[in-house]
Amino acid sequence: xxxxxxxxxxxxxxxxxxxxxxxxxxxxxxxxTPGYEGNKKSGRKDLKACVPELGDLQERLFAAHHDExxxxxxxxxxxxxxxxxKGGIVRHVVGSVDPQGVELAAFKAPTKExxxxxxxxxxxxxxxxxxxxxxxxxxxxxxxxxxxxxELADDEEIERRYAAIRDFEAELAEAGVRMxxxxxxxxxxxxxxxxxxxxxxxxxxxxxxxxxxxxxLLWPDYMKAYQAVFERTSTEAAPWYVVxxxxxxxxxxxxxxxxxxxxxxxxxxxxxxxxxxDVERERLAES
Amino acid sequence: xxxxxxxxxxxxxxxxxxxxxxxxxxxxxxxxTPGYEGNKKSGRKDLKACVPELGDLQERLFAAHHDExxxxxxxxxxxxxxxxxKGGIVRHVVGSVDPQGVELAAFKAPTKExxxxxxxxxxxxxxxxxxxxxxxxxxxxxxxxxxxxxELADDEEIERRYAAIRDFEAELAEAGVRMxxxxxxxxxxxxxxxxxxxxxxxxxxxxxxxxxxxxxLLWPDYMKAYQAVFERTSTEAAPWYVVxxxxxxxxxxxxxxxxxxxxxxxxxxxxxxxxxxDVERERLAES
Numbered sequence: 001x002x003x004x005x006x007x008x009x010x011x012x013x014x015x016x017x018x019x020x021x022x023x024x025x026x027x028x029x030x031x032x033t034p035g036y037e038g039n040k041k042s043g044r045k046d047l048k049a050c051v052p053e054l055g056d057l058q059e060r061l062f063a064a065h066h067d068e069x070x071x072x073x074x075x076x077x078x079x080x081x082x083x084x085x086k087g088g089i090v091r092h093v094v095g096s097v098d099p100q101g102v103e104l105a106a107f108k109a110p111t112k113e114x115x116x117x118x119x120x121x122x123x124x125x126x127x128x129x130x131x132x133x134x135x136x137x138x139x140x141x142x143x144x145x146x147x148x149x150x151e152l153a154d155d156e157e158i159e160r161r162y163a164a165i166r167d168f169e170a171e172l173a174e175a176g177v178r179m180x181x182x183x184x185x186x187x188x189x190x191x192x193x194x195x196x197x198x199x200x201x202x203x204x205x206x207x208x209x210x211x212x213x214x215x216x217l218l219w220p221d222y223m224k225a226y227q228a229v230f231e232r233t234s235t236e237a238a239p240w241y242v243v244x245x246x247x248x249x250x251x252x253x254x255x256x257x258x259x260x261x262x263x264x265x266x267x268x269x270x271x272x273x274x275x276x277x278d279v280e281r282e283r284l285a286e287s
Numbered sequence: 288x289x290x291x292x293x294x295x296x297x298x299x300x301x302x303x304x305x306x307x308x309x310x311x312x313x314x315x316x317x318x319x320t321p322g323y324e325g326n327k328k329s330g331r332k333d334l335k336a337c338v339p340e341l342g343d344l345q346e347r348l349f350a351a352h353h354d355e356x357x358x359x360x361x362x363x364x365x366x367x368x369x370x371x372x373k374g375g376i377v378r379h380v381v382g383s384v385d386p387q388g389v390e391l392a393a394f395k396a397p398t399k400e401x402x403x404x405x406x407x408x409x410x411x412x413x414x415x416x417x418x419x420x421x422x423x424x425x426x427x428x429x430x431x432x433x434x435x436x437x438e439l440a441d442d443e444e445i446e447r448r449y450a451a452i453r454d455f456e457a458e459l460a461e462a463g464v465r466m467x468x469x470x471x472x473x474x475x476x477x478x479x480x481x482x483x484x485x486x487x488x489x490x491x492x493x494x495x496x497x498x499x500x501x502x503x504l505l506w507p508d509y510m511k512a513y514q515a516v517f518e519r520t521s522t523e524a525a526p527w528y529v530v531x532x533x534x535x536x537x538x539x540x541x542x543x544x545x546x547x548x549x550x551x552x553x554x555x556x557x558x559x560x561x562x563x564x565d566v567e568r569e570r571l572a573e574s
Contacts, residue, residue: 063493091385099382099391100374100424106387137387192571199568205560206350213570273492281486283500284479 007046008038013254014261019183019230019240025223030187030246036253043249050256051096057263058133062101064268066131072176072266073128076259077136079145080184081222082212083194084245085252086137089184093256094135103128106137119143119161120168127172133259134177140165141181144229149221162232173237178262181238182255183226184245188219294333295325300541301548306470306517306527312510317474317533323540330536337543338383344550345420349388351555353418359463359553360415363546364423366432367471368509369499370481371532372539373424376471380543381422390415393424406430406448407455414459420546421464427452428468431516436508449519460524465549468525469542470513471532475506 013035019025038046065071076094078086094102105126114122120140128134144161147153153161169179186194195212198204215222234240241258245251300322306312325333352358363381365373381389392413401409407427415421431448434440440448456466473481482499485491502509521527528545532538 063490087385087387090387095382095386098374098378099386099389100377100393102386104386192574195571196568199564199571202560203350203557205564206558208560208562208567210562210567210570213567213574216571216574270490271493273489273495275495275497277486277492280495280497280500281483283497284482284486284503287479287500287503 007049008042009035009046009257010037011035012261013257014241017241017243017254017258019234019242023230023234023242025185025227025230025242028185028242028244030185030190030244032244033247033250034244034254036250040247040249043247043253047092047249047253047256050260054256054260054263055097057260057266057268058097058101060268060270061133061263061266062098062131064131064271066101066129068130070176071130072178072268073130073132073134074259074262074266075128075134075136075172075177075179076255077139077141077179077181078184079139079141079182079226080245081186081191081219082209082215083191083198084184084186085248086184088248089182089252089255090135090137092252093259094133097133101131101133103132103134104137105134107139107142118164119147120164123168127177130176140168141229141233144233145222145225146215148225148228149218162229165233166235169233169235169238178266179238180255180258180262181234181240182258183230183240183242184251185242186245188216190246191216294336295329296322296333296544297324298322299548300544301528304528304530304541304545306521306529310517310521310529312472312514312517312529315472315529315531317472317477317531319531320534320537321531321541323537327534327536330534330540334379334536334540334543337547341543341547341550342384344547344553344555345384345388347555347557348420348550348553349385349418351418351558353388353416355417357463358417359465359555360417360419360421361546361549361553362415362421362423362459362464362466363542364426364428364466364468365471366426366428366469366513367532368473368478368506369496369502370478370485371471371473372535373471375535376469376539376542377422377424380539380546381420384420388418388420390419390421391424392421394426394429405451406434407451410455414464417463427455428516428520431520432509432512433502435512435515436505449516452520453522456520456522456525465553466525467542467545467549468521468527469545470517470527470529471538472529473532475503477533478503 016034061072078089080086090104110122123140144158148158172179195208198208230240243251243254303321348359365376367373377391397409410427431445435445459466482495485495517527530538530541
């Protein structure tokens with residue numbers, strides 16, 4: 001982490017949030033703010049303070065690579081129980097950079113056509129191209145989360161999918177895609193409050209779905225399925241991060257830092273001119 | 288225009304900017320600010336002041352219609368000579384609303400595959416779905432602008448395309464798509480300054496293309512082609528607006544107003560609950 005963006009961070013959150021060897025989802029407090037000592041107010045200020053650097057890095061990435069056949073890209077994968085704040089991440093973190101450099105893909109319940117293909121079939125075409133920041137709002141992980149909890153596939157098929165995901169993501173990493181896989185970790189109590197708010201406000205009804213309560217009743221099963229996902233698919237090339245999300249402001253701040261880290265690692269540079277600058281100055285002056 | 292957003296506007300810019308009967312592109316001063324009495328500073332303030340209303344209307348549009356088979360959408364078409372500021376409109380005007388409700392399509396020189404189909408073939412799949420705000424960064428109009436200027440098609444084919452465009456857009460309007468077709472009207476002198484700046488700054492080289500000067504040399508031909516476009520394709524259902532663009536801040540402000548007008552006309556409402564609120568409160572409380 002660079003000095004100027006330390007702010008109220010005491011530590012780079014990246015290693016703190018990473019679901020590595022021995023990680024236990026049960027051990028995470030959804031209200032905690034790993035690596036950050038500030039509060040909601042400083043959090044908002046710090047989020048804003050990092051927008052210029054994020055925007056600059058995104059523009060460099062785009063400038064350097066977006067017309068290439070191959071090259072680096074960033075892919076933010078967002079998974080979570082309902083109301084955890086995926087939309088807010090898209091809006092307030094990703095939404096702070098130039099929309100022209102962002103490819104957003106929201107994966108809903110698969111269509112009949114999608115179901116007639118392998119689960120990765122609908123995912124592959126949405127992988128961000130060189131120079132882009134891609135965001136998956138839900139993803140191929142639905143097929144080993146709801147797929148497992150609702151027994152939409154048997155154990156053998158779920159096993160096959162873990163392996164297929166590892167292969168797929170290794171291939172993406174090889175092609176230059178930096179993956180940041182995030183589970184927004186909300187508590188059941190916080191979810192209850194947020195769902196109740198949707199029932200209290202006519203401008204929020206549209207976000208409420210009775211099915212959300214059905215899924216909520218399966219909370220422990222979902223947490224088990226997430227734990228299995230971390231164990232089977234959190235790799236060096238495509239690590240999982242579990243981001244405490246009961247405090248929306250912290251989740252936004254932390255994911256902004258994860259994006260910044262990924263972009264700083266790519267370290268994209270303004271491309272050199274592929275034309276003769278003096279010749280062009282003259283042509284332009286005469287035009 | 289609602290009272291609270293009058294600000295330094297003296298008039299609704301919509302009728303002032305519309306390329307209607309008898310419109311002459313030659314008559315427009317690219318440095319003018321039709322309907323607006325403020326300056327750059329007030330312009331920035333006024334742009335910011337309208338963001339909440341634009342965001343609210345966009346969210347209502349999305350909430351009310353995005354999962355429907357048919358329904359209203361907004362399509363902003365951006366055409367201009369190079370450096371006129373299309374990117375800034377996308378970033379600073381469209382970029383102020385929730386990215387989840389926006390579909391951005393940038394049309395570049397057609398690929399070999401695209402050229403093997405009719406010119407509307409690549410356009411149709413990018414028309415925004417119900418509840419969305421679509422933006423075309425360049426569009427099917429390239430095929431009657433560069434297509435005409437560079438004689439990529441003969442006169443008969445250009446005539447056919449005007450008619451095909453009118454039919455296509457009438458069909459979209461019928462389906463509920465509100466089109467806002469904008470030509471950002473920059474002066475050749477201002478373009479020269481902006482291109483020169485790109486040659487002066489290593490972080491802008493990537494935006495410079497020697498071909499831009501070639502197009503620049505054909506300026507009068509392009510203006511003639513635009514004039515023809517307005518005469519042949521500015522319809523009640525899909526009007527053209529010519530927005531003076533030498534002052535970037537004015538162009539952004541004006542297009543924000545055009546978007547606001549379109550959304551206010553649609554007047555999207557929060558959808559009613561399609562579930563029993565009391566039953567859901569109880570289910571949730573017990574969960």
